[in-house]
Amino acid sequence: MEKTDTLIVGAGPSGIFTALELLNQGYKGKICIVEKGAAIENRACPKAKTGVCVHCKNCHITTGFSGAGAFSDGKLSLSADVGGELPELIGQDTAQSLIDYTDKIYLSFGADKKVEGVSDSEKIKEIRKKAIQANLKLVDCPIRHLGTEKAQQIYLSIEKHLQKSGVEILFNTDAEDLIVENGVCRGAALCKGKEKSEIFAQNVVVATGRRGADWLDSVCKKHGITHEAGIVDIGVRVEVRNEVMEEVNNILYESKLIGYPHPFKNKVRTFCQNPGGFVSQENYDNDLAVVNGHSYKEKKSQNTNLAILCSSHFQAPFDRPIEYAKKIGELTNMLGDGHILVQRLGDIRDGKRSWQEDLMRSNVKPTLTDAVAGDITSAMPYRVMLSILNFIEEVDTVVPGFASAETLLYSPELKFYSNRVSMNENLETSVKNLYCLGDSSGWTRGLMMASVMGVYLARKLMKGE
Numbered sequence: 001m002e003k004t005d006t007l008i009v010g011a012g013p014s015g016i017f018t019a020l021e022l023l024n025q026g027y028k029g030k031i032c033i034v035e036k037g038a039a040i041e042n043r044a045c046p047k048a049k050t051g052v053c054v055h056c057k058n059c060h061i062t063t064g065f066s067g068a069g070a071f072s073d074g075k076l077s078l079s080a081d082v083g084g085e086l087p088e089l090i091g092q093d094t095a096q097s098l099i100d101y102t103d104k105i106y107l108s109f110g111a112d113k114k115v116e117g118v119s120d121s122e123k124i125k126e127i128r129k130k131a132i133q134a135n136l137k138l139v140d141c142p143i144r145h146l147g148t149e150k151a152q153q154i155y156l157s158i159e160k161h162l163q164k165s166g167v168e169i170l171f172n173t174d175a176e177d178l179i180v181e182n183g184v185c186r187g188a189a190l191c192k193g194k195e196k197s198e199i200f201a202q203n204v205v206v207a208t209g210r211r212g213a214d215w216l217d218s219v220c221k222k223h224g225i226t227h228e229a230g231i232v233d234i235g236v237r238v239e240v241r242n243e244v245m246e247e248v249n250n251i252l253y254e255s256k257l258i259g260y261p262h263p264f265k266n267k268v269r270t271f272c273q274n275p276g277g278f279v280s281q282e283n284y285d286n287d288l289a290v291v292n293g294h295s296y297k298e299k300k301s302q303n304t305n306l307a308i309l310c311s312s313h314f315q316a317p318f319d320r321p322i323e324y325a326k327k328i329g330e331l332t333n334m335l336g337d338g339h340i341l342v343q344r345l346g347d348i349r350d351g352k353r354s355w356q357e358d359l360m361r362s363n364v365k366p367t368l369t370d371a372v373a374g375d376i377t378s379a380m381p382y383r384v385m386l387s388i389l390n391f392i393e394e395v396d397t398v399v400p401g402f403a404s405a406e407t408l409l410y411s412p413e414l415k416f417y418s419n420r421v422s423m424n425e426n427l428e429t430s431v432k433n434l435y436c437l438g439d440s441s442g443w444t445r446g447l448m449m450a451s452v453m454g455v456y457l458a459r460k461l462m463k464g465e
Contacts, residue, residue: 004168005029006461007201009175009188011037012067013447014438015207016158017454018461020105023165025462032168032199034190037063039171040156062282065169066155067209074146074295075254075272076448078103078115082141082256083449084439090425090456098452103144106451109157112150112297116143116253123251127398131257134397139256147297178204178434180223185434203461207437207454211284213416214322216440220421226430230420230442232321234328234384235268235309236376237279237291237410238392241364244401245304249275254306257398261390264383268391271307276300279368279410281340288329291340291368291410301367307413308391310384322416329412332379340412341379342371345392346405362406376411415445427457 006022008015011033019031037043043064062068080087080095087095107113117124117140124140131138146154163169170190177189179198187200208216220227248255254273261268274295282290293305314321332341343354344362353375359366377385396403420442423429429436435457437443438450 002032002197002199004032004199004201006031006203006205007187007199008033008205008207010067010207010209010212010438010440011035011065011169012207012209012438012450014209014444014450014454015205016066016155016162017102017105017451018205018207018437018458019162019167019454020158021455021458022461023162023167025458027458027462029202030168031166032170032201033162034170034173034175034188034199035063035065036174037065037171039169040065040152040159042171043152062211062284065159065171066151067211068282068292074151074447076103076106076111076144076146077446078142078144078448079139081139083446083452084444086443086449086453089423089427089443094456095449095452098455099448102448102451102455106144106146106154109154109161110150111144111146111154114144116145117251118142120251123247127248127251127255130398134394135259136394136398137258138398139258140252141254141256143253145253145295145297147295149299150297178206178219178223180431180434184432203433203435205435205437205457206440207450208440209450210416210439213419213440214285214326216421216436217322217419220419223431225434225436226422227442228420228422229314229319229321231311231313232325233309233311233415234325234381235307235413236388237293237305237307237413238402239279239303239305239364239367239408239410240402240404242276242302242304244404245273245275245399248399249273249304255398257395259391259394261387261394264387266383266387267311268387269309269311270395271309273304273306275304277303277305277367279305279340279366279371281368284326284416286330287333287338288326289333289336289338289340290329291413303364303367305367308388309413309415310387310391312384322419325414325416328379328381329414332376332412335374335379336372339370339372340368340410341374341376342366342368342408342410343374343376344405345403345407345409348377348389348409349405359408364406364408366408368410371410376409380411426460427453
């Protein structure tokens with residue numbers, strides 16, 4: 001039996017910044033981080049050599065130190081209007097102040113000083129005008145772009161800093177369960193290979209990210225941790241030529257557009273825009289293949305990719321949105337024989353599947369080279385698919401050419417943060433000494449807001465010492 005003072009389950013941005021801020025605030029207790037993946041210097045996707053996904057037991061893109069952030073496009077959204085609902089819990093002004101503070105920490109570890117999306121206010125107004133004409137809302141958010149390869153260097157520096165400062169990090173170690181007794185969280189049951197152990201702590205922080213959202217959902221149900229089924233995002237990754245997105249890329253870098261298209265009025269939004277980027281694959285439990293996008297600082301493609309996500313908020317009696325999204329992903333994977341599916345927008349309109357030779361004749365060449373040409377509409381729910389198609393037509397008013405017949409749609413793009421843990425403004429859950437952070441908590445989306453939530457909790461813990 002091991003003991004520590006603060007146990008952090010998950011070494012994603014929220015867990016990392018909890019530990020960082022505790023150190024910055026002069027915390028004297030022992031900090032231990034449990035991470036099911038590897039140290040960042042040992043994370044490497046075999047696909048770079050094999051050309052195809054080999055379905056690692058723990059996907060190196062989604063697990064390991066810094067979580068999916070190490071292999072993401074590495075964008076820090078510098079506005080409290082972006083990144084989830086945490087401002088509703090702690091206040092808009094507090095959230096913005098913490099973003100400014102957390103941004104300085106990233107800068108101290110080597111983040112690029114340049115901020116995208118703040119250069120030309122008059123041209124931003126023109127883009128906003130077009131968005132209004134299309135019944136869309138433009139959220140112009142300042143972006144600090146780390147870049148996929150630079151993000152790994154920054155998080156490596158943070159990892160080494162934490163270890164030098166005495167933080168114990170247990171890599172390749174699963175937290176199988178929480179230890180909850182009489183409404184109090186005492187620690188966690190761990191497993192490393194065949195070796196099982198328990199670790200006890202005064203404070204237990206669960207920061208498992210989207211990768212661990214399903215696990216946290218099951219833990220909440222088992223131990224009676226108050227939570228509610230939240231929103232699940234199901235969508236596609238869109239890829240077009242850079243020329244189509246040139247104006248938006250140059251002025252905003254990332255255009256966050258939100259709409260409520262006919263006939264269902266579900267919220268549909270753009271997310272994670274990658275100018276000159278590359279479409280990528282992530283793998284979750286049971287070999288679920290999910291599409292994502294990366295954007296490097298130096299390495300560039302001829303295309304821009306971005307996600308279009310349709311939000312669904314289910315009502316009682318249904319309370320398993322994560323499982324619902326996974327079923328859609330599994331069905332799509334089945335059609336692609338375990339691969340990501342890609343289809344041209346024009347083929348969807350014509351009611352037919354895409355073929356590999358169609359893709360090779362197009363101006364838009366897929367940057368995810370092992371994606372399988374097929375028919376994503378055979379797996380996507382009608383409500384979601386129609387909402388996305390109508391939204392694409394609206395975006396075409398803002399970005400002419402976006403709805404071209406050659407535009408590529410990859411599927412499935414799924415975001416697993418639908419289990420929202422109930423907590424107060426001190427981030428206290430219904431179980432004493434247990435705190436849940438980041439995307440798996442249902443309160444944040446993305447690197448910056450998850451990092452901010454970690455900083456906020458660390459300050460609350462210091463006050464309670």
